Amino acid sequence: MRQPKVKTFVITGGGTGGHIYPALAIARGLTERYPGCRIEYVGGYHGLETSIVPRAGLPLTKIHCRGLERRISWQAVRALGETAWGLSEALWLLRRRRPDLVIGTGGFVALPVVMAATMLGIPAVIHEQNAYPGITNRLLASRVALVMLTFAEAAKRLKARRTVLTGLPVRTEIMTAERQAGRRFFQLPEKGQVILTVGGSRGAQRLNEAMPVVAQALASLPDAYLVHVTGEPHLASVQAAYRQVGMDESRLRILPYLERMEQALAACDLCIGRAGAAFLAELTVRGLPSILIPYPFAAENHQEANARSLVDAGAARMIVDRELTGETLTPLVLELLREPATLTAMGQAALTLGKPTALTSIIDEIDQLLQKG
Template identity: 50%
Template sequence: MRVIITGGGTGGHVYPALAIARGLKEARPGVELLYIGTARGLEADVVPRAGLTLATITVQGLVRRQVWKNIPALVKTGRGLGESWQQVRRFRPDVVVGTGGYVSGPVCLAAALQGVPVILHEQNAFPGVTNRLLAILARCVCLTFPEAASRFPRRAKLVTTGLPVRPEIIQADRDSCRQHFGLRPEQLFLVTVGGSQGARSINGAMLPILKELAGCQDVSLLQVTGRRDYEAYLQQVRTQGIDLAKYGNITIEPYVYNLEQALAAADLVIGRAGASFLAEVLARGLPSVLVPYPHAAANHQEYNARAVARQGAAVVVLDRELKGGRLYQVVFELLRSREKLKAMAAAAASLGRPGALEAIIQVILKTVESG
């Protein structure tokens, strides 16, 4: 079996693609995989590290509000379509799997024009432009959020599978992870993550929360600031009179490599509403306070957050509300009500799809078997 996987630009497109690649290797040990991306996106770094062959094409995203700037992008996309055609023709795949991002457009189009079956995966509640345009050419579109279905063409074949989550997220043992962080059985553990680069606005809004929780015996807190703002934030913490050495219940880190341990140990999570992070939070059955990134394409993070909040698993705090103290208000309302946290956790667990990867792999395998 030969499979081309394509998707790029950001982790939201690349990491699901890598999870699918890993799932295919486990399901079909002899599978031959080719990843097609760009030379500048995240995939250029992480795909070779994952042991996959990477082929790159020339492509550039469109500028939504400045149409006149799109002429060079259209020229590059045309060139990328030609390069994609050659890659598909040379590799002769049984199926092409696209996870979104502008690089997947020419690759999936070239495959469909050559009669190769195309499978798409859409991560967000508000689907990206590329996947919406490609949907009518695809054999199937795998959705993370059922809410996304209304934004696809009626003739598109859709199935809700969820988003692939790293096995270590699901397999992490809560008791041993809580021991790792030195937590007592009755102690609540609050984890704040602003994404791999951190989130300056969330960090700033956390300062009064840190001040209130400093020395609290009932709550322990881990805040991940991002490397960019770590040192400056520590200075802000000191300015607030918070002595981290004195108050052992607060830990501030620039980055954590063992996020799966932190999530397994957590009782409440504060973070952005990217699809991959949300899938991990829901797979763990965690209550969350979601602060959507306000500049995400088509505001898709707010759509993601609202979809989860409607089911009772999260509370949404908009980025513009952070300066008004709403995060402080929401966090302490939740920390004071363990019954509320328990209800939110149950709602999150009902939304989590730990079997998402297996469902997507089955779609791919059935497509190949049906020709």
């Protein structure tokens, strides 16, 4: 009896964790759906994929790539040259591998790899994490068979053959962590109100400066507790700021970094943080109300577009970074904590946006495409 052909996939996406982690989730889903399949990750020489992908146990091939410039300059010429170099490397690689499918999740490296696939007639799909698509996916959308979306509004900014709203894959631990276990992890009482503040892996300076002012006002709410993930560079200064305002240390948990984010999300009643797509996917699958402060230097200001999608649905409030101070944040935090019904309604709205089956939806779409041949 003839054995079925082993599936081969090339996955590409890089630069930041926002492109890499969804790619790794898709790789995990493919491995579960197609046991024994071969997966090769193609990344750049300088992005975070150089360390993250090998740790995930996937073979990594590196090609040249550089972000495209919008203005005519020597940097723009160099970027075009490196992209062309990367395209030639990708063409050579894909001719040798002949994968069944190429999957791109954005970032500079995805452009030459997915472009090469479409030039060679190899089926290709892309996943767009943000409400405002990046330049790579905008350039590729019309060439690939399918664009999978996290935010529905991204479709109107893409000239795509076909789009489908799948959501963004979220780790199982995020969805299954229990509230009581989260409270025990931080040694917090079960009945108090917990605020989680997180500004990304390196922290958010303006948010770190604002929260001690908020903490001072929390004295009027004796059952309010604060978990603050500062980012490694900011730990000492944030600790000093909390001491200066006299925050009761029994109601405060300060960490430079948190690997067990699922425990913090399970424990909290209100989350304050940036508006990266992966973080918002986690908030929505858990149904958490939030105050979002979009990172102002994100490409195409995509974090503000992400945040507005939650605000428009009633799931979040937003303060733009330039307007964030302790004085602007404090009244909003107190208002929400004093109105449990509002927090509940925001959480329910967030839950309607969540896509807990995002990974299954993505793999189903890929499976249908492969079956069509």
